[in-house]
Amino acid sequence: MIHYVDETEIKNKKVIVRCDFNVPIQDGKIIDNSRIIKSLETINLLLKNNNALILMSHLGRIKTAEDKEKYSLQVVRNELSRLLNKDVKFLNSPVGMETMKVCKELKNGEVVLLENTRYCDLTERLESNNDLNLAKYWASLADVFVVDAFGSLHRNHASVAGISTYLPTYIGLLVKEEINNLNPVIMNIKRPFTIFMGGAKVDDKLGYIKLLLKKCDKLLLGGGIANSFLYACGYDVKDSLCTTDEMTLDEIRELIKVYKDKIIMPIDFVIEDNKILDLGDRTINKYKKYLDESKTIFINGTCGKFEESRFSHGTIALFSTLKNNSAIKIAGGGDTLNAINEFGLQDAFTFLSSGGGASLEYISNNNLAALDYINKHTDTNRQ
Ligand code: ADP
Numbered sequence: 343m344i345h346y347v348d349e350t351e352i353k354n355k356k357v358i359v360r361c362d363f364n365v366p367i368q369d370g371k372i373i374d375n376s377r378i379i380k381s382l383e384t385i386n387l388l389l390k391n392n393n394a395l396i397l398m399s400h401l402g403r404i405k406t407a408e409d410k411e412k413y414s415l416q417v418v419r420n421e422l423s424r425l426l427n428k429d430v431k432f433l434n435s436p437v438g439m440e441t442m443k444v445c446k447e448l449k450n451g452e453v454v455l456l457e458n459t460r461y462c463d464l465t466e467r468l469e470s471n472n473d474l475n476l477a478k479y480w481a482s483l484a485d486v487f488v489v490d491a492f493g494s495l496h497r498n499h500a501s502v503a504g505i506s507t508y509l510p511t512y513i514g515l516l517v518k519e520e521i522n523n524l525n526p527v528i529m530n531i532k533r534p535f536t537i538f539m540g541g542a543k544v545d546d547k548l549g550y551i552k553l554l555l556k557k558c559d560k561l562l563l564g565g566g567i568a569n570s571f572l573y574a575c576g577y578d579v580k581d582s583l584c585t586t587d588e589m590t591l592d593e594i595r596e597l598i599k600v601y602k603d604k605i606i607m608p609i610d611f612v613i614e615d616n617k618i619l620d621l622g623d624r625t626i627n628k629y630k631k632y633l634d635e636s637k638t639i640f641i642n643g644t645c646g647k648f649e650e651s652r653f654s655h656g657t658i659a660l661f662s663t664l665k666n667n668s669a670i671k672i673a674g675g676g677d678t679l680n681a682i683n684e685f686g687l688q689d690a691f692t693f694l695s696s697g698g699g700a701s702l703e704y705i706s707n708n709n710l711a712a713l714d715y716i717n718k719h720t721d722t723n724r725q
């Protein structure tokens with residue numbers, strides 16, 4: 343059973359909290375702190391109840407020794423201290439004797455942030471492979487485990503899932519908000535249910551597309567994904583972003599055969615240097631008609647290469663049409679949210695999911711790998 347952190351009294355305990363502080367950093371500065379802000383609710387609730395908090399998160403990917411410096415959580419510590427108006431201690435390593443000692447001596451009301459959990463991926467990928475000795479070590483630092491890293495819940499990593507093998511585990515308020523808001527596309531879906539999928543790489547998203555096609559009534563395509571579907575049908579997309587993987591193309595052809603009434607492809611484009619870089623007005627109007635008739639809408643990906651203003655028109659026009667639409671309108675995806683924020687289109691949506699891969703996984707699979715793991719492994723009564 344999944345238990346939320348606000349449904350149980352966790353008081354005067356040592357709590358290890360897995361957050362998602364995987365924020366964008368440029369020149370050593372955090373350029374968007376929204377993930378940290380979203381984590382504060384759970385942190386503040388636990389602090390109000392006089393707990394001692396050991397916070398952990400990953401940041402980026404650690405493949406080489408140089409990555410360690412690039413992806414240190416030190417900057418996150420500074421930002422957290424500022425936002426909490428409180429001294430947050432910092433440990434230079436997510437593991438080791440010093441970490442153990444500081445966590446052991448941590449007093450109620452105090453907060454410590456461990457260094458990037460993926461430092462443990464450097465030689466043997468212990469974090470990402472859910473090494474249970476590592477999970478057990480982290481569990482040994484605390485009495486209770488709280489998971490609030492929504493953006494990581496599609497991954498069974500040691501710090502996200504593994505720790506629940508050894509500690510009573512509760513789900514945080516950010517995850518609760520995401521789950522509650524995403525549930526209209528999981529169960530009792532109000533139909534028609536229309537999905538727009540755009541963005542860059544079809545190879546990454548094809549698995550999700552297959553599952554989503556079973557659930558939705560219409561799938562509208564844009565971006566590199568649409569290019570790949572068009573190419574699979576024999577359309578010459580010239581130098582456009584498009585998959586060339588024969589297996590992927592075969593799978594796309596099969597999907598088009600099975601779901602020919604559900605899959606809707608673009609009919610005009612903005613082209614430059616032999617590349618399709620945005621959707622045209624006729625396509626946007628056609629998609630608008632489907633969206634206007636829908637009761638539930640999910641958006642993932644952009645219509646075109648929106649980072650360059652001459653290719654942002656399709657994305658702005660399509661998302662703007664949702665403003666006067668009374669459907670449940672949910673968007674997810676890192677770049678998708680960047681576009682929505684950049685063009686000030688937040689009002690057009692009922693909910694913006696903070697987890698890209700996680701929201702896609704949840705909506706297409708009706709489940710999240712780490713939640714499933716926690717559900718099977720934790721026993722909250724084991725205190
Ligand atoms: P998300 O991060 O929200 O899951 P994606 O990364 O899949 O979304 O898609 C957004 C990216 O896709 C953007 O960087 C955008 O520039 C790119 N993109 C969309 N359409 C095209 C296109 N026609 N050609 C090249 N890049 C595109």
Ligand code: MG
Pocket residue numbers: 676677
């Ligand atoms: Mg992206």
